[in-house]
Amino acid sequence: MIDQTRIDANWRAITFELDAPVPSRTERILRRAGFSSATARLVAATPALRRSWAAALAVVVLIGLGAAGEDPANISAMLVLAPLVPVLGVALAYGPSVDPVHEIGLATPIRGLRLLAIRSVTVVAVAVSVLASSVLVSPAANSLAFVWLLPALALTSIAVGAMTFTTPRRAVAGVSVGWAVLVVVVQTATADSLAVFGAGMQLGSLVAVVIAAGVITKRHEAFDRVSP
Amino acid sequence: MMQVLAFGLGASFAGRRALDGVDLSIEGGVTAVLGPNGAGKSTLLRCLATVLAPDDGSLLLDGMNPKFEPDRIEIRRRLGYLPQHHGLRGADRVFDTMDLLAVMKEAGDERERRTMVFDALERVGLTERASDSLDDLSGGMRQRLGVAQALLTAPRLLILDEPAAGLDPDERRRLREILTERRQRSTVVISTHLTDEAAHADGVVVVNEGRVLFVGSPAALAQRAAGRAWAQPDAPIDTVRASWLQADGTHRCLGTPPPGATLVAPTLEDGYLLTIG
Numbered sequence: 001m002i003d004q005t006r007i008d009a010n011w012r013a014i015t016f017e018l019d020a021p022v023p024s025r026t027e028r029i030l031r032r033a034g035f036s037s038a039t040a041r042l043v044a045a046t047p048a049l050r051r052s053w054a055a056a057l058a059v060v061v062l063i064g065l066g067a068a069g070e071d072p073a074n075i076s077a078m079l080v081l082a083p084l085v086p087v088l089g090v091a092l093a094y095g096p097s098v099d100p101v102h103e104i105g106l107a108t109p110i111r112g113l114r115l116l117a118i119r120s121v122t123v124v125a126v127a128v129s130v131l132a133s134s135v136l137v138s139p140a141a142n143s144l145a146f147v148w149l150l151p152a153l154a155l156t157s158i159a160v161g162a163m164t165f166t167t168p169r170r171a172v173a174g175v176s177v178g179w180a181v182l183v184v185v186v187q188t189a190t191a192d193s194l195a196v197f198g199a200g201m202q203l204g205s206l207v208a209v210v211i212a213a214g215v216i217t218k219r220h221e222a223f224d225r226v227s228p
Numbered sequence: 229m230m231q232v233l234a235f236g237l238g239a240s241f242a243g244r245r246a247l248d249g250v251d252l253s254i255e256g257g258v259t260a261v262l263g264p265n266g267a268g269k270s271t272l273l274r275c276l277a278t279v280l281a282p283d284d285g286s287l288l289l290d291g292m293n294p295k296f297e298p299d300r301i302e303i304r305r306r307l308g309y310l311p312q313h314h315g316l317r318g319a320d321r322v323f324d325t326m327d328l329l330a331v332m333k334e335a336g337d338e339r340e341r342r343t344m345v346f347d348a349l350e351r352v353g354l355t356e357r358a359s360d361s362l363d364d365l366s367g368g369m370r371q372r373l374g375v376a377q378a379l380l381t382a383p384r385l386l387i388l389d390e391p392a393a394g395l396d397p398d399e400r401r402r403l404r405e406i407l408t409e410r411r412q413r414s415t416v417v418i419s420t421h422l423t424d425e426a427a428h429a430d431g432v433v434v435v436n437e438g439r440v441l442f443v444g445s446p447a448a449l450a451q452r453a454a455g456r457a458w459a460q461p462d463a464p465i466d467t468v469r470a471s472w473l474q475a476d477g478t479h480r481c482l483g484t485p486p487p488g489a490t491l492v493a494p495t496l497e498d499g500y501l502l503t504i505g
Contacts (some may be wrong), residue, residue: 013339016346021323021359037338039332045328100315101329104377106279107309107387108332109301115238115332221297226241226279 009122043122044116046099055092057087058210059127076193081129081150087159087172090116091125095168096226103226112210112223113216116160124156147197154205157181157212229256229415230385232276236285238438239271246271248438250285252474257430258411260446262500268438269419270312270389276417277309277387289385299475301458306497308383312390312419314374316362324348324356327376348376351406364484367394368452375406388418392425395494404428423497432496453494453502458485470501 022029027044029225031037059081096102106112132146157177162171186196197200234252238245246268249347259267274280275287278294290306320387326345335341349355352454357365365373371394377385386407393415410416418429426432427446434442434449440482442449446501456469459478464471468483485491 012346013343017339019346019358020342021321021354024324041324041331045324046365100318103279103311103313103323104314104329104374105332106310107277107307107332108329109304110332111301168477186316195449223296224279224300225281228276 018047039118046119053086059088066080073193079148079194079197082148082180083155084176085127085131086120086124086152087175088157089127089170090120090156091168093123095163097169097185101157106224107224111220112225114218116163116223120156120160122132128152146195147202150202150209151197151206154208154212157209157216161212161215161219164222192196229413230290231255231288232385232415232417233288234275234285236284236288237272237275237287238284239275239280239282241271241274241280245283246438247275247282250435250438250440252418252433252440252443254382254415254431256411258407258416258428259433260415260426260429261435262419262421262423262426263419263435264504266505270437270439271419271438273387273389273417273419274437276385277307277311278303279309279311287447303385305381306384308378308380308386308414309413310374310378310388310391312380312393314370314377316370316373317376319361319363320435321358321364322360322362322373325362325424326380329377330380335381346391348379349373351379352376366395368399370401371395372399375403379406379410382412383412386414388414388416390420391418392422393419400425423495423500426500427467427496429481434500442503449499449503450494450496451499453482453498455491456485456502457482457498458489458491459495460489464490469505 014028023040024044026119027040030044031041034041094097099105105115128149132149157176159168159171159175162174166174184198186201187193232252232254234250237247237250237252239247243490250272256428261272261370263269263346271280275282275291276496278289278300281295287294289303294300294303326348327341330341330344335344338461346355346358349358352375354365354369354373357369361374362370371391375388376392391403396404405427407416418425420426421465426449429446432442432444432446432449433440442452446492457480459474459480461478463473466486468481471479471481474480480492480498481489484500
């Protein structure tokens, strides 16, 4: 005996499959790379992410152009600016000012911190890869190619931690100003343009990452609510 | 359908105290939260939708307290929410946006999600627009899309903030049909500042200056104006609660009628205006 309900359901499913638009190129690439359809959708169908990718890459390219050649001043400037790129990427990937459906998303069961992490990692991964490559090809910078990574991680962690207290824009602005002040103070005190990447600062960055991780863990529920 | 209980709920939004001591008990049917602009309707709906943490009081949804993360996540699995400013715009396609939200609502595999998305689009008459970009939709269509995303995953609690905003009469009729259909299976809470929208609800909650002033049926709200609404040919010179010129040239007045006044049948709007003062 034919189950008409089942036939109807199957027919509807076929119709929907035919009617559904083809996924975007980014989404198809992510799926081919092994990501699930849900994760690929979460990454590729988020307008905020595409903007932050574009912005982060634009900054990266500008920094890379500045570093072209062997001028030590340009190299220093590039290294000092580099840790702010992932911070910028995170700021542009999450929050009500960049994500049109932020409030709808808050009312879904997906945890805000998970969403922030997925979006941030994708933006930061792309930006850091390009930036690291541009640093590596810079003739004078090979020995310093990765000194900015730990400070970048620290600044990003601090920014995310600060986002549990205030808006993403304010958090990122605060962290950026703080970094600029720190760079100026350290450079003035040591007369070394790259002293801010010394061993002490690397250790300080590590401590900052641990503290920020603690704050984020304790206050992660702030990402599940609108700012009152 | 979900049971909603609020006790002494107080909340702030945008730096001001927007709700104060709200008590509420809702289960099933369509409840309209009615109040003027800035009354605290959206803040109340944000609290019910668990996206805004109350400052004080308590809220229980199906016995679960959204203050606690596991409860909050479970509530959100049963919730459909349309904020007043839903942000459904941009170059993204209708289907992709709906599917993204279905993913965020933990809706099954790709095939299940596709069926769910098309079912929701079908209910609001947007199936044919699945491949269009959000910016290609009219304001009314976007509003209907907002309702459609709230209907994904068949919620037990449906919270819609000003769902009729920007809809033409036919679209409003369609929205009412959707809500009437949903009320069999969900607790539906909508906010509106339009009394004719609230007239179609099962229950009305009047909110003003962050406080609940009335809870009851639309008929009971209208009845509040019984014996306190009258019409007169001239503009009132005495202090009345409210008055306005009607199309027939008479003035409809609300308040304490003068001796010999021609009383008129009270409407929901009369009861609402008298309630908010």
